[in-house]
Amino acid sequence: MDWTIVSFLAADAVQSGTIYALLALSLVLVFAVTRVILVPLGELLVFAPLTYVFFLPSGVSGLELHGQIPGTAWLSSFLLLVWAVLDRANPSRVARLVVLALLVLGLAWVGARGVAPWLGWILAVLVVLPIGPASYRLFFQPAQNASVLTYLIIAVGLHFAYQGLGLVFFGPEQYRLPPILSGQTNLGMVPINNQAFLVYGFALLTMLGLYLFFTRSLYGKALRACAVNRYGARLLGISPAQAGYVAFGIATLIVTVSGMLLAPLISPAYFQGFLFGLKGFVAGILGGLVSYPLAVLGALAVGGFEQWAGYVSSPFKDALVFALLLPVLLWRSLRSHEIGEEE
Amino acid sequence: MLMLELTDFSVRYGAVEAVRGLSLEVAEGEAITLIGPNGAGKSSTLKGILGLERSKGVVRYRGQELKKRTPEALAELGLVLVPEKRELFSSMEVEDNLLLGAFTRFRRGEKGLKEDLERVYTLFPRLRERRRQLAGTMSGGEQQMLAIGRALMAKPKLLLLDEPSLGLAPLIVAEIFRILGGLKSQGVTILVVEQNARMALRLADRGYVLEAGELVMQGQASELLHDPRVIESYLGIRAREEMR
Numbered sequence: 001m002d003w004t005i006v007s008f009l010a011a012d013a014v015q016s017g018t019i020y021a022l023l024a025l026s027l028v029l030v031f032a033v034t035r036v037i038l039v040p041l042g043e044l045l046v047f048a049p050l051t052y053v054f055f056l057p058s059g060v061s062g063l064e065l066h067g068q069i070p071g072t073a074w075l076s077s078f079l080l081l082v083w084a085v086l087d088r089a090n091p092s093r094v095a096r097l098v099v100l101a102l103l104v105l106g107l108a109w110v111g112a113r114g115v116a117p118w119l120g121w122i123l124a125v126l127v128v129l130p131i132g133p134a135s136y137r138l139f140f141q142p143a144q145n146a147s148v149l150t151y152l153i154i155a156v157g158l159h160f161a162y163q164g165l166g167l168v169f170f171g172p173e174q175y176r177l178p179p180i181l182s183g184q185t186n187l188g189m190v191p192i193n194n195q196a197f198l199v200y201g202f203a204l205l206t207m208l209g210l211y212l213f214f215t216r217s218l219y220g221k222a223l224r225a226c227a228v229n230r231y232g233a234r235l236l237g238i239s240p241a242q243a244g245y246v247a248f249g250i251a252t253l254i255v256t257v258s259g260m261l262l263a264p265l266i267s268p269a270y271f272q273g274f275l276f277g278l279k280g281f282v283a284g285i286l287g288g289l290v291s292y293p294l295a296v297l298g299a300l301a302v303g304g305f306e307q308w309a310g311y312v313s314s315p316f317k318d319a320l321v322f323a324l325l326l327p328v329l330l331w332r333s334l335r336s337h338e339i340g341e342e343e
Numbered sequence: 344m345l346m347l348e349l350t351d352f353s354v355r356y357g358a359v360e361a362v363r364g365l366s367l368e369v370a371e372g373e374a375i376t377l378i379g380p381n382g383a384g385k386s387s388t389l390k391g392i393l394g395l396e397r398s399k400g401v402v403r404y405r406g407q408e409l410k411k412r413t414p415e416a417l418a419e420l421g422l423v424l425v426p427e428k429r430e431l432f433s434s435m436e437v438e439d440n441l442l443l444g445a446f447t448r449f450r451r452g453e454k455g456l457k458e459d460l461e462r463v464y465t466l467f468p469r470l471r472e473r474r475r476q477l478a479g480t481m482s483g484g485e486q487q488m489l490a491i492g493r494a495l496m497a498k499p500k501l502l503l504l505d506e507p508s509l510g511l512a513p514l515i516v517a518e519i520f521r522i523l524g525g526l527k528s529q530g531v532t533i534l535v536v537e538q539n540a541r542m543a544l545r546l547a548d549r550g551y552v553l554e555a556g557e558l559v560m561q562g563q564a565s566e567l568l569h570d571p572r573v574i575e576s577y578l579g580i581r582a583r584e585e586m587r
Contacts, residue, residue: 218442218449225432225443232430235393236497237418237447 004189009307011190015265016279017303018203022258023280024287024295025206026251031289032227033240033247035148036140039155041255042277043162046270047072048128048256049177049263050170055111055120060178065112071169073108073127077101079134086137104130117178125256132252133245141241159274166270179264199261206254210292223247275318279306282325288332344371344405346501346532347392347422352400354384354391361387361396363556369501374523374533376543376564378577379553385536386427388553389505393417393424405500419447421500427509429490433479437470440478440489444496456496463492466522484515491522495531502526504535508542520546540577544568552577 023041030038053061054070084097104127111123139154181194213220225233226243233240259268266272283302287294302321309320347369354362362384369375377385391398394412402409404422414424432440441463442449445456464471467488473481478489487507494502507523508516520542527533527546537543544550544564552560552573560567567573 218446221435221439221443222446224435225439228432228434229430231414231426232432233443234414235418235424235426235430236444236493237415238443239415 005311007188007190009311010304011187011192013304013307014300015196015199015303016306017300018199019258019262019276020280020283020302021296021299022203022206022254023276024283024299025210025292026254027280027284028287028289028292028295029210030247030251031284033223034136034140034151034244036136036151037148037155037281037289038248038251039152039277039281040135040159040162040273041251041280042273042275043159043166044128044131044252044273045255045259045262045276046268046273047131047162047166048124048259049268050166050175050270051108051127052120052124052177052260052263053170053175054108055115055123056117056178057114060117061175067109067112067114069105069108069112070127071165072131073104075165075169076127076130076134077104079138080104080130083134083137100130121180121260125253125260128256129249129252132248136244136248141244159277163270163274166273170270172269172271174267174269175263176267177263180261193265195261195264199258199265202257202261207292207296210250219246279321282321282328285325285332286328345369345403346371346373346405347534348401348403349388349392350401350403352388352391352398352402354387354396354398356387356396361556362391362398362553364400365551365553365558367551367558369532369534371532372530373549374527374535374547376540376547376550377534377536377553378538378540378543378550380577381538382555383553384556385553386505387556389424389503389536392422392503418497421498422503423494423497423499423501424503424505425490425494425507427505429486431478431486431489431493434477436474437476437478437481437489438474440493441470441496444493445498447497459496459498463495466495466525467492484511484519487511487515487519488522491519495526499531501532501534504533506536506538508537508539516542540573541568544573 023045026041027038030036051070051072053063054065054068058064080097080101084094084101087093087097107123108127111120111127115123135158139158140151143150143154179193179195180198183194184191185194214224222233222238223243223246225238226240230240233243279302280299283299284295286298286301302324305324306317306321310317313320345368347367349365349367352362352365352367353360365388367375367377377388379385387396390396392402392412393414394417395414402412404417404420409417432443438460441460442456445459449456469485470489470492473485478486481489491504491507504523507519511519516539523533523535524546535543535546544567547564549562550564550567551558552567560570560572562570568578
């Protein structure tokens with residue numbers, strides 16, 4: 001292994017590590033506030049760019065979709081309507097949810113009729129975004145005060161459901177998407193896609209944004225308070241349920257935008273989300289699913305390890321990354337008791 | 344105006360009825376105490392009021408019957424509990440804990456949070472010294488002060504306290520009750536549940552005595568303080584201890 005190879009591997013490691021970092025941050029955020037290990041975040045990551053395919057002019061996407069509304073819009077809208085039924089005791093919320101459900105369909109309809117790519121880009125994010133908080137209301141909120149394990153089982157089930165729906169909505173093929181920034185820049189001798197810089201920029205922005213939100217804004221502090229002491233937060237009028245919506249919403253936003261920025265680099269397909277989600281999870285575990293900075297470092301470590309493993313033995317790349325979990329879990333279980341089952 | 348009115352109030356823990364047929368009133372500006380031995384159902388009463396335990400009977404708050412009760416909804420209405428275990432945000436700074444006390448007011452866009460923070464710091468100078476410290480690193484007494492200060496930041500119309508003296512040294516208990524007395528004279532309505540009957544009755548206007556889930560006595564705090572049965576059951580041992 002010489003320096004040329006190392007620098008190429010490092011460039012790839014940083015790219016995948018950044019995506020894992022974004023997923024790990026979202027996972028830690030959701031876990032801290034709600035105790036849910038949100039496995040299906042990976043699916044949401046690919047849902048957004050796959051939805052975007054439907055909003056692209058056929059000259060760009062190379063597909064004849066004839067103004068078809070993407071399945072994710074139906075899903076998003078359906079989940080919002082079920083949410084409205086569940087919250088039927090609160091008429092004003094029902095009204096808002098119904099309007100939102102119609103709005104999602106409307107936006108998807110507009111997008112599918114053909115819009116400028118930048119507008120389609122935003123519409124794709126907006127259409128997929130409600131799936132996150134709605135999933136919380138429909139699938140996790142009814143299991144209030146369940147154990148971490150119960151939540152995990154629900155999350156894994158949801159992952160299979162969303163992955164299957166992804167196949168139904170988008171078929172098995174990979175799609176090519178146009179980058180926002182085309183071309184490459186040479187850093188030393190390593191060419192880096194300009195689109196990748198957008199991913200890095202967004203990752204830095206996300207970290208800075210989360211940091212400011214959690215340390216400067218009282219809303220962010222309230223979210224932390226819910227994570228630290230649910231009962232204490234409730235006594236002060238901070239509702240853990242609302243905190244859950246906010247956490248799911250922020251995580252979904254981070255993940256969908258990440259997916260949109262990443263898509264031109266990976267040519268997304270329905271099945272790709274899971275591996276991203278799982279590696280983000282491994283990264284989060286390195287920080288015990290409680291520490292944001294450690295999750296980011298863990299993500300970069302996972303990215304680096306993955307490139308090295310791919311170089312040494314490419315068929316075992318993923319297996320080696322997941323094998324990383326074993327020593328980490330062993331080490332963590334020996335030295336910490338942070339993740340308890342208690343409130 | 345009556346701040347809180349319980350009528351024929353019962354609380355259940357599974358098969359056990361922890362409180363039976365309790366009726367209780369707290370008028371505006373009053374300090375009321377609910378005393379009784381360990382396991383008498385005092386804390387269960389508070390949990391039942393907040394909707395944390397299943398309860399029967401009528402709960403009226405400021406004249407309105409509250410049927411479905413959750414702690415967050417009651418906090419929004421100005422009914423705030425300082426819980427037995429304080430339930431602080433231990434890995435967050437003292438000042439953040441206090442500011443979060445005012446969360447519902449902040450969300451409503453109310454002004455004057457800075458001034459209220461100052462007021463709490465004046466009340467508890469210790470908290471000002473430690474404003475940047477993590478709440479979990481403070482002593483038990485300081486944590487209790489923070490729990491009370493945090494509840495005050497919500498500008499409660501009715502302040503509920505569950506065993507504020509629990510696990511604290513006598514000097515600190517005295518200080519806490521001195522501060523509660525100060526709050527009472529500022530017009531804060533207080534319902535305090537206590538095992539330390541002497542302290543609680545000195546603070547309160549009226550008292551209720553709970554035993555094995557049932558109301559056994561009620562009356563003016565000054566009378567209860569001199570009632571032979573109360574002295575025998577709740578003050579006697581302590582009185583003897585103090586003689587030594």
